Amino acid sequence: MAAAILPAASAVGSWTGLAAGLAIEELETELLLEAVFQRFGHDFRAYDRPALRRKLSMAMAAQGAATLSGLQEQVLHHGDAAGAVLRALSVPPAALFDNAEHAARLRGVLAPSLRGWPVPRVWLAECAGVGEAWTLAILLAEEGILGRLDIHATLANEEMVSEMLDAAVPVEELETAQLRYTASGGIATLASYFDIRDGQARLKPELRRRITWSQYSLVTDASFNEFQAIVCCNALADFGPVLRQRVLRLFHDSLARFGVLCLDRPLSVTDAHARTYQAVEGDRPWYKRVG
Structure with a gap:
């Protein structure tokens, strides 16, 4: 019988050290x-x-x-x-119109779905800062919906929420975002939606007051309202499988029937309440709640 070949002591030590x-x-x-x-x-x-x-x-x-x-x-x-x-x-902040394709889909899918509701509410869960919230406010204003809309932007970090209330961006950011805004379907000058002073740009008050910033934890808090749309494209990728299912159940409890859900990746058949959603046409993980 051939003798067994044993691993070298140095190799065993390396593996043991790595495991430790x-x-x-x-x-x-x-x-x-x-x-x-x-x-x-x-x-x-x-x-x-x-x-x-x-x-x-x-x-x-x-x-x-x-x-x-x-x-x-x-x-x-x-x-x-x-x-x-x-x-x-936490979720890193996004630039204005940082994803022109996503913004175009907000125009083409989200905006039409909101028009039939008398006072539509949109939840930006774990919002990527003013870049994400202001982008949504601008494009929905262009689609004629903002005047009767409530945007709820939530973050788990209370300090970051406080910063959002009077946030500004360098005016140079408007120049770099103009091309992305145009690519998303915008036809105006992006700077026209901002008050500019001392090199800083703030969203105009009539748009800013449609956004409610608040501290909210997807990990621990319960449903706090009913929404006609929920957008969460930044946080779920960081969640473990158990937490992801917890959040999907929370979204189901918070989304009105026939409301729109926008996620970071497609639902699987094993995801919580997956059978109550119908995929919206296209290759993005957008869904309408039908059950």
Whole structure:
């Protein structure tokens, strides 16, 4: 009988060391997320681990932390570091009309679906900042809907919500966004929707007052209203499978029958309430609730 070939001791040691390192990293991740939840009330514990680790790695580099434990120490004892890490784990801000194809679909699919409702409400769940909210307000104004519309833009981070209330963008951003706006079907000058002063551009008050900003956690909070449309294209990719199903049930409870749901990726047959939706024509994950 041939003798069994055993792995070299160095190889065994390498694998053992790698496994130990991964176990320590996982433990540090769990401790950091628990600390963030207990200290600040932000619950990232059910987020997708690979996506979360990528964001934490960038946060470590930005804060000069050698380990996740070091990052946790900064988060718990230094307010600036805590704020920076919470931002790093949140949905990053989007530019105005950052996705011309998506904006064009908002015109062609969302706007017509809202016209039949007397006071349509749209929920931008985990909104990507004023770039996403202002884009929607501008294009719905052009489609003749904004005058009787409520846009509810929510974020889990209360500090970021406060910043949105009187936010402005550099006027140069309007120039770079003009091409994307035009590609989405816009026919005006984008700057005409803004008040410009000292190099900063703010959305005109008649548009801005149609947007309600509020703090809301998709992870822990319950349904708070009925909406004729829900748009969530930025946050779900970061959620783990259990949390994603929780949020899909929340959206179902919050969406009116025949309302429109816009997601980051197509629903699968195993997703919560998937059978109550009908896909809207096209290759984007847009659905109408029919059940």
